[in-house]
Amino acid sequence: ILTGCASVCPDDNISATNYRNASSCYGDRCCQSSLLPSPTDYIIEREQGLDFYEIFLDQEVTTTSNSTCTMAAALIRSDVVQKLAGKLSDLSSLPTILEWRANYLSAATDYDNFTCSDDGSNGVQYCSCNFPYDGLNPLLPYGCEVVPACRKCRHQCERNGTIYYCPKKFLLKQPPVLGFSIGMGLVFLVVSCYWLYKLIKWRKEVKRKAKYFKRNGGLLLQQQMSSSDGVVEKMTIFPITDLEKATDNFHENRVLGQGGQGTVYKGMLTDGRIVAIKKSKKVDEGQLDQFVNEVVILSQVNHRNVVKLLGCCLETEVPMLVYEFVPNGTLYEHIHDPTEDFHVTWRMRLQIAAESAGALSYLHSSSSAPIYHRDIKSSNILLDEKYRAKVSDFGASRAISIEQTHVTTCVQGTYGYLDPEYFQSNQFTDKSDVYSFGVVLVELLTGRKPIWPAESGGWKSLAIEFLYQMEKTCLFDIVDSRVIEEGKKEEFIAVADLARRCLHMNGKQRPTMKEVATVLGGIRCPNSKEQSSVNGKCVVTEINDVGRPSSIDMFLLDD
Secondary structure, three states: OOOOOOOEOOOOOOOHHHHOOOOOOOOEOOOOOOOOOOOOOEEEEEOOOOOOEEEEEOOOOEOOOOOEOOOOOOOOHHHHHHHOOOOHHHOOOOOOOOOOOOOOOOOOEEOOOEEEEEOOOOOOEEEEEOOOEEOOOOOOOOOOEEOHHHOOOOOOOEEEOOEEEOOOOOHHHOHHHHHHHHHHHHHHHHHHHHHHHHHHHHHHHHHHHHHHHHHOOHHHHHHHHHHOOOOOOOOEEOOHHHHHHHOOOOOHHHEEEEOOOEEEEEEEOOOOOEEEEEEEOOOOHHHHHHHHHHHHHHHOOOOOOEOOEEEEEOOOOOOEEEEEOOOOOEHHHHHHOOEOOEOOOHHHHHHHHHHHHHHHHHHHOOOOOOEEOOOOOHHHEEEOOOOOEEEOOOOOOEEOOOOOOEEOOOOOOOOOOOOHHHHHHOEEOHHHHHHHHHHHHHHHHHOOOOEEEOOOOOEEEHHHHHHHHHHOOOHHHOOOOOOOOOOOHHHHHHHHHHHHHHOOOOHHHOOOHHHHHHHHHHHHOOOOOOOHHHHOOEEEOOEOOOOOEOOOOOEEEOO
16 A cells, blocks of 8 residues: 655656556656554545545645645555556556555554454554454454354363364363262261161161060060069060160269179159169070069069069170169168168167068068078168168079979078078078078178178178177177167077077078067067057058068058
């Protein structure tokens, strides 16, 4: 494009065709120049009858001769010098190169589908379509359109050279979706594993409980409960979950006492009842067959001075027994470890002895199956809220057929209370319980423990020491000083004589528990033949032929 130059125009009106042989254009009727870098509007038109184009500038350039020169030809730059003159009239077309610039665009402009930038040298801007748009002229309407291959892409489009394609969207390229998906997957996996573990554990627990329940005679017990005429209907078979809940999963804070056979826990059932739960440490599997029969027999025991068996749990490896809770501890604690503000008086000791003897007599005299306690001791005699005696812990008890003794393969009981005859022969009788109760009577009389360390080593026995003092007629040397002023001399002598008879080395010379209960009742209530039931102080009820009390209570001793 020739513009931005000035040429001399003489007045001879010689046409440019006269310069067809000219080889250059240096200002004589013609000039040459490149496109001006400054914004200028050009109008290119072709005049009628002329072989070249006229380029009209938006501003005329006035020469000194007051003439204008507004005609120009658009030529190829390389042809200007060689073919400017003499060729124009012979050409039907003129090869040209035009440089275009959009003046209304600012430098380095970005649009939605194209970008224009300045080359920095002559102010010329170059515009091109942005990816994934493509087109020949971004400045024309619809000059930049999306590449057809990219129109089907749901997300972004990519290209490799001249090939356009839609890449697959992987989660690794989407961090938010990746995090959410992984998080939800982990949560689902953890929850699924947890519930699967719970389900497997629950199924194993159900099978284990069913196994123990069957082995411990649960099916037989259920059968007896359903077939009996209300005899054991009040006994409950507790599920282990109820007992765990009642004892805070057998927490150590719930322990009432521990022994060689097991641990006793205090618990509260869902109905609000306070109970004592005996959990044994071990079990003789050879005796499990007898367990159900013994539970049934003990559940039939209904005496005010016997701790009531409420039920059992058979879903554990070792069966557990549930008893009523007795709040005031054991007789052993009150005699040997008394508190400063309370001690067991002589009248209370007679009451406890009479009540305990009555309970044991009731057990021994059962018409169907006499029950031998086998472990009578002061720590197995509990005291309720009114300090009435409650015989407990029948873990070693046995139901014996009438006129039969029980031969054992091992001696059971507590040292200091064991019958020497039973210790030698392994043959347990009702008189073995009588001997153990005789030791309890001596504890009540003297306030001493059943055994204590000897100075020369070993242990000394209270029963032997008592018999020795009785032979020396030194009874009042060993009577408990805390109660010697509270009772009558005749009462101390009567109780000591009864204890001596109970501790006889020959079991056949010992009294029965029925006789013991009767004697203690007479000591406690010497005027029982009078109308003592009226004043409410002391009521003695006669014992019938089978040893059962004919009224609700065998002894009602109320101070």
